Amino acid sequence: MAKTDRKTTLYIAEDHVAIRDLLARHLELTGSFDVVGMAADGEPIVDDCTRLKPDVLLLDLSLPKRTGLEVLRDLRTSNLPTKVMVFSSHNDSAIVREVVEAGALGMVEKTAPFDELETGLIAVAAGRAHFGAAVIQALQQGLQKHAEVKGASALTQREREVLGHVAAGRFNKEIADLLGVSVKTVENHRHNLMSKLDAGNAADLTRIAFKLGLVVHD
Known part of the structure; x- marks a missing residue:
């Protein structure tokens, strides 16, 4: 079977314009991703993902109008095929636990190296879990x-x-x-x-x- 060159389609939800644009630019430069949509708040995300059907949603938790956790729960009840990678500065055990319970397949801290984010997105797109080391530590501390x-x-x-x-x-x-x-x-x-x-x-x-x-x- 011939190897496919299909890129992973990506939707980025991040309220800081500079970070959002930088992520889109750098991820597309890797040659592995095609950014098909972006949002500065949580309100349009579910409708956009329903329409655009991206492989992965890169989701910040601290979004205006609808938080990342609210979006995650909406996506789960909508049964959309889009997989979710959370990209956030929050890593306390309670929030990480909520992220996992809400159905995210991965989570990486914003302080993580760019290579880790790229690796995580590729893993999540393939249906594999990817959680950063700090995220796993926080989660294991918070779960019995x-x-x-x-x-x-x-x-x-x-x-x-x-x-x-x-x-x-x-x-x-x-x-x-x-x-x-x-x-x-x-x-x-x-x-x-x-x-x-x-x-x-x-x-x-x-x-x-x-x-x-x-x-x-x-």
Whole structure:
């Protein structure tokens, strides 16, 4: 099969004009992204994402009119295919927990290097979780490990291992190599995890993995 050169389509929601324009310019210069829309407040985002169907929404939390968390919750109830990467200066455990609960697949601090943001956006576009080291630390401090999760008691030890790797954003091939099993076996484990935990997507699995204390950052 021929390799596709399709760029990841991106929508940027950031209320500071200079930051928004700088992000758009630098991300498009990488050659991996096509910025299809931007917003300075939270009001038009859901309608724009419904119309434009970007692969990823890069979302600041501190938006006027409608906050980033409100937008996240609206997107989740709208069942749009757009995946969300939160880009924010907020990293206290309560806010990070809300971000994960609301369905974001990734979160990177604004103080993170640009390379980390780029890597995270690529991961999220591919349906893999990506949370910065500081974000993971804050989240693990704020969540009670081994919290009660429906279906968790039915998980095997190997399924728990796979769940942790999924939440860490690893590809099936990476997980297979780490565990010494086939890719097909990892795919079967993921299918079982989705069924046992009543998870609809990778964001749901990530949220549950954090609740169970299974995520370890490299």
